[in-house]
Amino acid sequence: MNKVKSNKANLLKIRIVGDKTLRMEAQAVTEFDQELRDFIDDLTYTMYETDGVGLAAPQVGVSKRIFVVDFYWAEDGAVKKPRVFINPEIVFSDGKITHEEGCLSVPEVYEKVTRDSHIKIKAQDIYGNPIEEEFKEFPAVVFQHEFDHLKGILFIDHLTKMKYLLHKHKINQYLKRTNANGENIQN
Ligand SMILES: [Zn+2]
Numbered sequence: 001m002n003k004v005k006s007n008k009a010n011l012l013k014i015r016i017v018g019d020k021t022l023r024m025e026a027q028a029v030t031e032f033d034q035e036l037r038d039f040i041d042d043l044t045y046t047m048y049e050t051d052g053v054g055l056a057a058p059q060v061g062v063s064k065r066i067f068v069v070d071f072y073w074a075e076d077g078a079v080k081k082p083r084v085f086i087n088p089e090i091v092f093s094d095g096k097i098t099h100e101e102g103c104l105s106v107p108e109v110y111e112k113v114t115r116d117s118h119i120k121i122k123a124q125d126i127y128g129n130p131i132e133e134e135f136k137e138f139p140a141v142v143f144q145h146e147f148d149h150l151k152g153i154l155f156i157d158h159l160t161k162m163k164y165l166l167h168k169h170k171i172n173q174y175l176k177r178t179n180a181n182g183e184n185i186q187n
Helices: 034-049 137-149 161-178
Strands: 054-056 066-069 083-093 095-104 106-113 118-124 131-137
Touching: 034 054, 034 066, 034 083, 034 095, 054 137, 083 137, 095 137, 106 137, 106 161, 118 137, 131 137
Parallel strands: none
Antiparallel strands: 054 066, 066 083, 083 118, 095 106, 118 131
């Protein structure tokens, strides 16, 4: 992704589970304009500031089909290689991988989730140009996690009922403690 804006990016507020935008189906992006690029700069900046490897637009309250990722920046001596995917689709998937996941929108919960280990995707870049790519293993996991956000799905939805209930209790205690949304999660 090329930076096209010179002024400073803004830190966006991360929405926490219980927030309605996290559960909405995100809308396709149709305008590839400066406003979009400014938003993506802010989204990318926020991902790094919050130590994320991925951040989807609904997580900052914007219900659009956009996410940013940087798979290895934390391990790569902090060499940043941000990627943005707009209007993404998964067109092929194969294999299984189980990996521990966490989410900036689901504080203090880390659990193993099984996903497809090999995916082929289509998306658009910040100018609307088509992207086609393949991801395997960890990048495939991250892509699917972020892709889920665009459908209103959180990684805890993939857990067994028993594990979910355990974490729901923890999450509600967190929400009570921080008053993140002013309400508990209901289901
Ligand atoms: Zn997430």
